Amino acid sequence: MVSRILAQPRVLTWRRFIIGLALLAILFPAWLWWSRTRPPGSLVSVATLAGAGPQVTSDSLSDPFGVTVDRAGSAYVSDGLSGRIYRLSESGEAQIVASGLDMPSALAITREGALIVANTGAHTVVRIDPRTGRTGIVAGGIAVSGYSDGSANEARFNGPIGVAVGGDGTIFVADTYNDRIRAIASDGRVRTVAGGREPGFRDGAALEARFDTPCGIVAGRDGSLFIADTGNHRLRRIAADGVVTTLAGTGEPETRDGPLAQAAFNEPTAIAIRRDGALFVADSGSSSLRMITFGEAPSVRTLTGGFPNGLIDGELDSARLNCPTGLAFTPDDVLVFADSASGLVRAVLPRGELRGKQSTSGRVSLPAAEIRAAVPPRWPYNPPEARRELAGTFGEIRGEILSEHEAWFHSGVDLPGAYGETVRAVFTERVTRPLAVEGVGGLRERLRLPLFGYIHVRVGRDENERMLEGLESRGFSLRRDETRQVIGVRVRRGTRINAGDPIGTLNRLNHVHLVAGPPGGEVNALAALTLPGLRDTVPPVIEDVTITNDQDRPFLREEKQGRPLVVISGRARIIVRAYDQVDGNATYRRLGPYRLGYQVLTATGQPSPGFGARRETIVFERLPSDPTAVARVYARGSQSGYEGRTIFAYLITNQMRDGVAREGFWDSSELAPGDYIVRVFVADIFGNETRRDVPVRVVGAQRAARF
Numbered sequence: 001m002v003s004r005i006l007a008q009p010r011v012l013t014w015r016r017f018i019i020g021l022a023l024l025a026i027l028f029p030a031w032l033w034w035s036r037t038r039p040p041g042s043l044v045s046v047a048t049l050a051g052a053g054p055q056v057t058s059d060s061l062s063d064p065f066g067v068t069v070d071r072a073g074s075a076y077v078s079d080g081l082s083g084r085i086y087r088l089s090e091s092g093e094a095q096i097v098a099s100g101l102d103m104p105s106a107l108a109i110t111r112e113g114a115l116i117v118a119n120t121g122a123h124t125v126v127r128i129d130p131r132t133g134r135t136g137i138v139a140g141g142i143a144v145s146g147y148s149d150g151s152a153n154e155a156r157f158n159g160p161i162g163v164a165v166g167g168d169g170t171i172f173v174a175d176t177y178n179d180r181i182r183a184i185a186s187d188g189r190v191r192t193v194a195g196g197r198e199p200g201f202r203d204g205a206a207l208e209a210r211f212d213t214p215c216g217i218v219a220g221r222d223g224s225l226f227i228a229d230t231g232n233h234r235l236r237r238i239a240a241d242g243v244v245t246t247l248a249g250t251g252e253p254e255t256r257d258g259p260l261a262q263a264a265f266n267e268p269t270a271i272a273i274r275r276d277g278a279l280f281v282a283d284s285g286s287s288s289l290r291m292i293t294f295g296e297a298p299s300v301r302t303l304t305g306g307f308p309n310g311l312i313d314g315e316l317d318s319a320r321l322n323c324p325t326g327l328a329f330t331p332d333d334v335l336v337f338a339d340s341a342s343g344l345v346r347a348v349l350p351r352g353e354l355r356g357k358q359s360t361s362g363r364v365s366l367p368a369a370e371i372r373a374a375v376p377p378r379w380p381y382n383p384p385e386a387r388r389e390l391a392g393t394f395g396e397i398r399g400e401i402l403s404e405h406e407a408w409f410h411s412g413v414d415l416p417g418a419y420g421e422t423v424r425a426v427f428t429e430r431v432t433r434p435l436a437v438e439g440v441g442g443l444r445e446r447l448r449l450p451l452f453g454y455i456h457v458r459v460g461r462d463e464n465e466r467m468l469e470g471l472e473s474r475g476f477s478l479r480r481d482e483t484r485q486v487i488g489v490r491v492r493r494g495t496r497i498n499a500g501d502p503i504g505t506l507n508r509l510n511h512v513h514l515v516a517g518p519p520g521g522e523v524n525a526l527a528a529l530t531l532p533g534l535r536d537t538v539p540p541v542i543e544d545v546t547i548t549n550d551q552d553r554p555f556l557r558e559e560k561q562g563r564p565l566v567v568i569s570g571r572a573r574i575i576v577r578a579y580d581q582v583d584g585n586a587t588y589r590r591l592g593p594y595r596l597g598y599q600v601l602t603a604t605g606q607p608s609p610g611f612g613a614r615r616e617t618i619v620f621e622r623l624p625s626d627p628t629a630v631a632r633v634y635a636r637g638s639q640s641g642y643e644g645r646t647i648f649a650y651l652i653t654n655q656m657r658d659g660v661a662r663e664g665f666w667d668s669s670e671l672a673p674g675d676y677i678v679r680v681f682v683a684d685i686f687g688n689e690t691r692r693d694v695p696v697r698v699v700g701a702q703r704a705a706r707f
Contacts, residue, residue, distance in 0.1 A: 041350030041352070043350055044316060045313070045348070047349055047355060048359050050092040054364055054366045054518040062082070063079050063081040063082065064339070065078050066338065070113055077107075077345050081450070083100060084101065101121075101122070105161040106162045106163050113130065121143075123142075124157065138188070139153075140157045146158065147178045151190075152184070155184075162228070179195050180211065192206075193238060194244050195211045203244050213230045213231035213434055215228050225237070226273070228281060230267050233267065253265075269326075282337060288304065305319060305324070308626060313359045321339050341518055341519040363622065364520045371523070372527065375529060380423050381417055387531075387532065387533030387584065388416060390413065390414070392412075393414075394410065407634070411513075412513050413516075420506060422505055425501050429450055430495065431495040437491055443507060451516065456512055456513050460478065475492035523621065526594075527621070535582070536581075540580040545694050549571065552636075566694060569669070572653065572666045575635045580592065582686075591684075598666075598681070603676060618656045619658075624659050632654050633650065635651050674697070677694070679692070
């Protein structure tokens, strides 16, 4: 009897187990079908998942580039400068999966869960077991660039950046600097799918088509391939029969939404397909994510980001990105992307999804002192210790503050040299951008490295447009038109440029504009560099001080014991016209100062109420990302450039600190009527300071109305 009672629950348990299995067998396929066919949730916000931000030396996840996600939802990220692959946990912790790679770029994942990596710096494609970290070469010769099809060992690539895995297991490769699309079969044999010998743009049959620095690639369900054709600023499609067509983009390096044929991209670098067939593009040059939807009226729209670049999470319309380079979807429709210039992995979240953290800093941060501690003292010329002049400083106005003129901030330091003189690297760095050279042939031609940028330089060539000796074998290449004119310069992602190595030669502006700090986080180059022999014992010059009302009308003056006195009422603006000079410079060179501000004192020289400490209102440590901010720092009539007059007139009652510019006033009504002193000060980055006292009389509104 007892045994029967004990056995009965066991029978019921087994029955429940069998019933449960049956229900699972019925419900699981239904759930799987529902999860794949339900409409994706609306993407509504941006959050930061992981990353250390830009670093001088990479010992953490600070240079993310490629992203992929496995079936379980685990995200994997490549870090180019550290040569590592990371797995991200739900909490944002980055675990090293593999190391020892050479500038890894895009990632893909096979049905079996293996990672496929474009090992750009080594010119190979590798496979990684994420459970063990074991790495093996799929195809290519280690550190041997070239072009050839054939067996895995015989095949050669040239800085491949993009990879994708097709439905049958074929690995597709964007062989970036060969300007071709390649395929690696399951037996390791490599063949060319599309593209030809020279970079260019042409649709048509596979091997007749032309690409320019293709970086992103993804396989469609119908056997087609979608290509982010980075150098052509277009999205391309390779059909299953090999025919290449342009899906979207006009070829103009711009950001323009609209119908596919009218839309424009700026360095599209990666591409992903959502389960509903919509395409998403990492548009690196515009620091945005773009979305292509099909249907009755296929079109392109900007999902989030855009000008100006920056670091802001939150709602899509207000979020700011900084050179996104890789992206992939999780099973629950989260779009994970590598925000490379921010040194972070971020995500676009569907409604109701909560993960990551919110950053509202607005800018990438890397202190100038950290850069200075790592960079050896030298000038960007030979001999590196020979002192040069200083022709321009950080934050100076360029252009002119007038309604019909354009004006902007000077973002670096100008160091003069002779026409055609060789410009040399000040720091050892590796190229991380697929297209690191911009503006070829123009006065602002430049090479952008992770920490330093070199502008007004013929990159890689001399004044006669010939390649500088030794650069071709190190990843530099020139593209010429039919007249032999240079129309393109490429420096391969992964190229190492050591301190003292040639960058190029000076163009007719006869100076290098040297930018310090990561893109979006530029800092004052004089704070980030040690330039041997550069001394400054010359204090800034204050040319004039003007005080106006909030309508920009100067307050009137009266005499007090033979001295002019400014009569002030209500809100006031203080405008200081000033400039700086350094030892050894030509006397005609006028430089922008570093720090400006003011203090209001009583007639006896004591701090007045609210002015116990002086107000340092403008400090050129970092610059605003907002291009209109120049008019909140400089007063109307300010101007400078390569030719013409130099006038620096600063609105010192406004504020510009740590890259944020705001309008402000001195509200004189907060003081009792009477006589005061407005003390303005102007200092350079070397600590030299000049002050000027302006006697003022604060009066009530009725008295002021008489003037």
